[in-house]
Amino acid sequence: MQATYHRHLLEFKRPSGTSRGILTTKETWFIIITSNGKTGIGECGLLRSLSIDDRPDYEKKLAWVCKHISLGPADLWEQLLDFPSLQFGVEMAFKSLEASAPFLLNPSEFTRGNDAIPINGLVWMGEKSFMKEQILDKIKTGFRCIKLKIGAIDFNAELDLLKFIRSEFSSKEIELRVDANGAFSPDDALEKLKQLSRFDIHSIEQPIKQGQFSEMAKLCKNTPIPIALDEELIGVIGVTNKMKLLQTINPQYVIFKPSLIGGYKGTEEWLQLADEMGIGWWVTSALESNVGLNAISQWTYIKNSKLPQGLGTGSLYTNNFESPLEVKNGTITYNPEALWGFNL
DSSP: OEEEEEEEEEEEEEEEEETTEEEEEEEEEEEEEEETTEEEEEEEOOOTTTSTTOSTTHHHHHHHHHHTGGGOHHHHHHHTTTOHHHHHHHHHHHHHHHSSSTTOOSOSTTTTTSOOEEBOEEEOBOOHHHHHHHHHHHHHTTOSEEEEEOSSSOHHHHHHHHHHHHHHOOTTTOEEEEEOTTBBOTTTHHHHHHHHGGGOEEEEEOSBOTTOHHHHHHHHHHOSSOEEESGGGTTOOSHHHHHHHHHHHOOSEEEEOTTTTTHHHHHHHHHHHHHHHTOEEEEBOOSOOHHHHHHHHHHHHHTTOOSOBBOOOGGGBSSOOBOSEEEETTEEEEOTTSOOBOOO
16 A cells, blocks of 8 residues: 645636735645555645644645555544544545545445535625625526625725515525634624624624633623534544533534535544533535545535535636536536546
């Protein structure tokens, strides 16, 4: 068994705004395993400035993984607790190696083309006119759940956008989610949530920065809008610590990004705890290429969540890999007749 790694720089079709800045490129890494004439492909979806494994020794650790690939996925996972994107890449690569085809990781009605996954339409931050243009485009193309990233432009302008949507579409017609990416301060967050609540918001992701447990717990207790934890889950390692966080904050929802929280195994730990505590959840990609998005989508489908997922990021890049994944009428589908175009 041998393994190699490769870096790939994904290029956005147009700069994409978040509360942490403007993204023009997205770095990602691939692990390729070969054994007995078969190939396994895994994506290590490093997200600079957000992943806990955004550190100087990342490539060195990836080289170490390839050198010790014979340890297998379970042992490697335990050795990579501080490198969640590597954990996921290793899991994906071994799953790919064992599959009947490199990208058919979880065969189901989804991969057979008989079912689809509802997803939210993502509206990036930008000038008000640009955001409005995106909203209308998403609705026109069949999305019934819209997610707006907020917190970068003037808050009143963002309220105006929400008011515009609600003047045209009721909450029965369009579900609205907002993602603050921690942009609000603890002092004014509750007041902003009250203002947002006028527009029948389904949920708000990460209203304040992660790590402020008592403040977030108070918000979750008093909020007029259900709160979803996102960045809050990053860097929380071990079932005991995960349980403590959920019991302390007691959120309405949690959001799983496998590349940021330990791959399949790390996400399963969160998912089981959330189900036991009656906390809702959905899965979101972390700007991976179509390789990682494919792995996340196939796994998400077999988990049977009925909520719209955050899996519509495959069309963001000019140099993504051709894949069977297609976005249609507010869902992500898998066309089994389509071919993969994976080359590095």
